[in-house]
Amino acid sequence: MVKVAPSVNKLRKKQDSKTERKGDLAPNPEMWAALNDGQLLNEILDDFYEQVFTDEKLAHFFKDSTQQRAKEKQYLFLKGIFTGEKCYFGERPRNAHHWMVISNELFDYREKLIEETLRKHHLAEPLIKQWIAVDEIYRKQIVKTEAFGKKVGGIEIPAEGYDVDTLTVGSMCDGCEAELAAGSSITYHVRTGKVFCKNCTPEDAVL
Numbered sequence: 001m002v003k004v005a006p007s008v009n010k011l012r013k014k015q016d017s018k019t020e021r022k023g024d025l026a027p028n029p030e031m032w033a034a035l036n037d038g039q040l041l042n043e044i045l046d047d048f049y050e051q052v053f054t055d056e057k058l059a060h061f062f063k064d065s066t067q068q069r070a071k072e073k074q075y076l077f078l079k080g081i082f083t084g085e086k087c088y089f090g091e092r093p094r095n096a097h098h099w100m101v102i103s104n105e106l107f108d109y110r111e112k113l114i115e116e117t118l119r120k121h122h123l124a125e126p127l128i129k130q131w132i133a134v135d136e137i138y139r140k141q142i143v144k145t146e147a148f149g150k151k152v153g154g155i156e157i158p159a160e161g162y163d164v165d166t167l168t169v170g171s172m173c174d175g176c177e178a179e180l181a182a183g184s185s186i187t188y189h190v191r192t193g194k195v196f197c198k199n200c201t202p203e204d205a206v207l
Contacts, residue, residue, distance in 0.1 A: 020084070021081070024130065024134050024136075025134065025137060026084075027081075027082065027084030028081075028082045028130060029083075030127070031082045031131070032083050034123060034124065034127055035123075038075070041075060041078060041079070042071075044118060044121050044123075045074055046071060047120065047121070048113070049071045050067070051113060051117070052110075055113070057109060058106075061100055064194075073090050077090065078134075093138040093141045093142055094141040094142075097142045098148055099147045100142070101146060101147055103145075104143050107142060114132075115132060161190050162188065162190065162201075163187070163188060164185065164186065164188075165185075165186055166183060166184070166185055167195075168182060169182050170182050171184075173186075173195060174194040175196050175199075176197065178197055180195065185198070187202075
């Protein structure tokens with residue numbers, strides 16, 4: 001019999017959990033039907049992130065991501081909420097936004113942008129209100145005056161800064177794109193995970 005790692009068993013139990021979301025986070029068949037089983041959601045998010053990635057107030061939050069990746073993560077997150085399907089296994093909003101300093105005004109700005117995009121794609125007003133109600137649930141997890149570390153296993157990881165390590169497998173420097181062999185000593189950014197060789201270690205990497 002093949003042994004399964006404890007972490008895999010934990011994930012399987014979480015996937016099999018029968019805990020049901022309630023209130024505005026409860027599955028919303030009407031919403032999913034209006035989104036044409038995800039087809040319209042794809043179109044809405046394509047439009048929305050095209051705007052975000054060129055917006056002077058929002059674009060810098062996505063400098064370490066691609067438009068396609070940002071859209072895919074949001075698609076699965078919303079699909080999981082609207083359908084109740086366990087299809088999103090990314091970080092929860094608190095951890096995903098832990099390093100982003102976002103004011104209530106900026107949250108409102110982003111909310112207005114998604115509202116305008118939903119109307120452009122002719123989503124009914126009652127459904128737009130339901131969508132925004134879901135966004136509002138996460139406001140208190142996202143809005144903050146300073147960055148904080150994300151929590152993994154109850155332990156808070158710093159929001160910014162660098163650490164050093166030795167590679168166990170080969171990689172590539174995110175600075176000069178030079179090949180880094182297994183056993184190389186590297187510096188990495190604790191939030192983004194970007195790896196740097198000795199020549200490309202950032203000047204502000206105080207270790």
